[in-house]
Amino acid sequence: MKLTVNGTEHDLDVEDDMPLLWVLRDEIGLNGPKYGCGVAACGACTVHIDGVAVRSCQTLVSDVDGPVTTIEGLGNPAEMHAIQAAWLEYQVAQCGYCQGGQMMQAADLLSNTPDPSDQDIDEAMSGNLCRCGTYPRIRAAVKSAAQKLQAV
Template identity: 60%
Template sequence: MKLTVNGVEHEVEAAPDTPLLWVLRDHLGMTGTKYGCGMALCGACTVHLDGVSTRSCITPVSAVAGRRVATIEGLSDDRSHPVQQAWIEADVAQCGYCQSGQIMGAAALLAANPDPSDEEIVSAMDAHLCRCGTYSQVREAVKLASRKIREAKS
């Protein structure tokens, strides 16, 4: 089956019900997307499917054929995406395990709503668990990324 991941077409041999997460990690070597719970509860496996945050641990690879998949590796190759910059500046990461999913969730939020309220940020990011408890830093990073995105457009 053919998949378009980060703008590049790939041909993979996988059973149609194989979770996208495992195709990304095991077949394509894109290990930035993490396995957390396997039940779409924690958000560590978040990717974008046609620009929408999607849990790759429960998404069968057959569901993504002909669609655009973006992973943390495709956000930018040099950490220049405003969300990545904001994450670094706000010193969000502690253990870092949840960060790729958090960043992908924040990027999708800001693509849909470049100026979210605190409530909208909390609502969107509540779907991502962080065992280290960096939720206040995440909120600040999303606000900072929002400002960066708006400034870049003006």
């Protein structure tokens, strides 16, 4: 099976019913997507498939139809994505466990809603849980990233 992840094609020998999360972590060696709940309820495993945020713990590798982007591939070596820069600027992360998934969900939001309201942000991010409760900083970082992306 061939899978393109963060712009690199991987030739994998895995079972069709293996969750994408385990392929990313165990077969490819990416640590950004995290195992949180295993039932797509917490968002720690969020990645993009063909630009759309999905929960990789409940996505079978055989169901992947398009390139996969993880938090490791969201920006590029020369420049962070606006979401990543805003996360640093607003010091969003405390423990950091959920933050890769949070940023991937936020990037998906901004690709579809360039100028999100508080309600847009709250609705889009509602499936991503943060045990540390950094929701106000997440909202502020998303708004800041939106403004920076609009200015480009």
